[in-house]
Amino acid sequence: REAQARRHAADPAATRDGTTVLVGANVGSPADAAAAAAAGADLAGLVRTEFLFLGRAAAPDVDEQQAAYTEIAEALGGRRITVRTLDVGGDKPLPYLPLPAEANPFLGLRGIRLAAGHPGLLADQLLAAVRVAHETPVSLMFPMVAALDELVTARRALDAAIAAEGRGTPPGLQVGIMVEVPAAALKAAAFVPHVDFFSIGTNDLTQYALAAERGNPAVAALADPLDPGVLRLVDAVCRAAGERALVAVCGEAAADPVAAELLVGLGVRELSTAPPAVPGTKQGVRELDVALAAPRAAAALTADGPAAVRAVAGSDR
């Protein structure tokens, strides 16, 4: 199976019954982008831009960001890159971004929430992304969106960046939000008119849905992305999106074959994983039938816990 996965790594992945599912890679550096290309990723489903901002005295300027995003796009041979705007917060402090001390940084000023107090930081990043988007397909996404106002404000900043750049809207530019906040999943319909895609970050979505801090071993067993409560949030996004917006998953769950089947069954059409997991994820997609995955996913929504979900999904494995 592994040899087969490797042989077909660069081919697109479709289910047995003919539904194409894009398989992307999550990248946090140009080296990751090269690994993603070697693994046959269809796109970079998540570029964690924090790598450019951490561990230095001043923020990278527009030129430096443009060069870094271009390097990533080139490493991927011109495949689409999904640039996530800066997603830091009190748990990852930056010397040039003074933040108040917070008792609960995961519930505090992070992701898109920081843009309000630091509009120049977002403006520079958007300008760099717009410049790159004139050369190569770019999707732009905003992290930790909880309220429609945050997206509307961010889109206004994007319009300003497009105007400042001066060549009009780049033809391949797509705009989306990460769905990491449960309320955003439940309100997805309100976002649909403003986005091309949703990218569900199951790492944070699980943490917030179950009130179980990611990375805290004491609650790791609770923080299961296959909890029916999390799957219901994914389902809410897929139903709201319908045919009008692509739904992607870029959390770690995308690389779990059991989760992938259920996600595709719910309507997810892009899975983005760490580069080494790309060939196996594509192979998993090729072994699926949406016609089987959809009823299993529906049953998983009413299961009483993650173990029951796994039993439903794994019933022919």
Ligand code: PEP
């Ligand atoms: C997520 O939250 O699932 C995600 C992909 O973002 P990150 O892991 O960078 O927070």
Ligand code: MG
């Ligand atoms: Mg996240």
